[in-house]
Amino acid sequence: MATKIRLARAGAKKRPFYQIVVADGRSRRDGSFIENVGTYDPTKSPAVVKLNAEKTVAWLEKGAQPTDTVRQLLKNAGLLHKVAAVTA
Numbered sequence: 001m002a003t004k005i006r007l008a009r010a011g012a013k014k015r016p017f018y019q020i021v022v023a024d025g026r027s028r029r030d031g032s033f034i035e036n037v038g039t040y041d042p043t044k045s046p047a048v049v050k051l052n053a054e055k056t057v058a059w060l061e062k063g064a065q066p067t068d069t070v071r072q073l074l075k076n077a078g079l080l081h082k083v084a085a086v087t088a
Helices: 053-062 068-077 079-087
Strands: 003-012 015-024 035-041 048-051
Touching: 003 053, 003 068, 035 053, 048 068, 053 068, 053 079, 068 079
Parallel strands: none
Antiparallel strands: 003 015, 015 035, 035 048
16 A cells, blocks of 8 residues: 555635645545644645644655655655654
8 A cells, every 4th residue: 555645625615724644545635544644724824834743754654655745844844854864
């Protein structure tokens, strides 16, 4: 099973709010997921990202692949650097 760390959209029309979830790569964007690891609110200024660092790092070490957008969010939070240091 190829797992992905990606965004699942929530919120009202024109007021997006995203959950950062670990999901099977074959499931739909807002479909079933394995675990919720954080949230992302782009409507705030600046955008608010809340992550459970321990869960996120654990899933990255298990081989979960972040999408491009989530990769940027993790990079800005400094979590990709932690994983690269642990795995190297």
